[in-house]
Amino acid sequence: MKLLTGAMIYARINLSQTNYSTSLNWQYIRNPDIDQLNTIYRQYCSYKKFASVMPIFDSEYTDPKNDIIGYFDNNNLVAFSLLRRYDTTNVEAIQFAWTYHNPKLRLGINSLKQECQIYKRLGYEFFYLGEADEYKKEIDGFEII
Numbered sequence: 001m002k003l004l005t006g007a008m009i010y011a012r013i014n015l016s017q018t019n020y021s022t023s024l025n026w027q028y029i030r031n032p033d034i035d036q037l038n039t040i041y042r043q044y045c046s047y048k049k050f051a052s053v054m055p056i057f058d059s060e061y062t063d064p065k066n067d068i069i070g071y072f073d074n075n076n077l078v079a080f081s082l083l084r085r086y087d088t089t090n091v092e093a094i095q096f097a098w099t100y101h102n103p104k105l106r107l108g109i110n111s112l113k114q115e116c117q118i119y120k121r122l123g124y125e126f127f128y129l130g131e132a133d134e135y136k137k138e139i140d141g142f143e144i145i
Contacts, residue, residue: 010145011132013112015120017141020113029068029080032061037068037080037097044097056082056095067091069115071098071107079107081115091119092128112139 029037038056045053060066060082071079079098085091093115098107112129116139119127129136132144 009132011129011136012143012145013116013127013129013139014141014143015116015124015127018113018116018120019140020117022110022114022117024107024110024114025072026069026111026114027072029070029077032068034058034061036077037061040077040080040099041095041097043099047100060094066094069111069118071111071114073102073105078102078105079111081111083115083119088123089125090128091124091126093130109135109138112136116141 041056061068063084065085067081067083067085069081069083070077071081078101079096081093082095083091084094093112096108096111098111116127128145136142
């Protein structure tokens with residue numbers, strides 16, 4: 001097996017440069033159904049045909065420094081974001097997953113816009129995105145770090 005090598009480029013959103021007003025049906029998930037979230041994560045990984053994935057450990061869903069934002073379509077949970085609050089100004093998107101049951105929703109990009117709106121309203125300055133994937137560049141305030 002050959003391991004891939006190369007420099008990763010990381011990105012963040014400067015929330016002061018965003019002004020999103022989205023209307024996704026979302027809510028914080030305070031008492032997560034871990035099996036339900038893991039099912040969505042498995043569907044997401046299967047749909048994307050990832051060769052290898054990092055598991056989400058149960059403790060990540062229940063860590064008090066983490067937020068889970070659920071996204072709903074016809075009152076059904078179809079996606080979630082797992083986010084880490086490091087302090088009062090920095091938050092990181094750890095994992096997003098969705099079922100792809102209705103690709104027209106564009107939940108991957110629209111959830112990022114929703115989360116920019118949420119965390120900017122809460123007073124956060126930076127929203128860390130992990131790797132600087134091409135689609136993330138369409139978010140206002142995108143920065144390479």
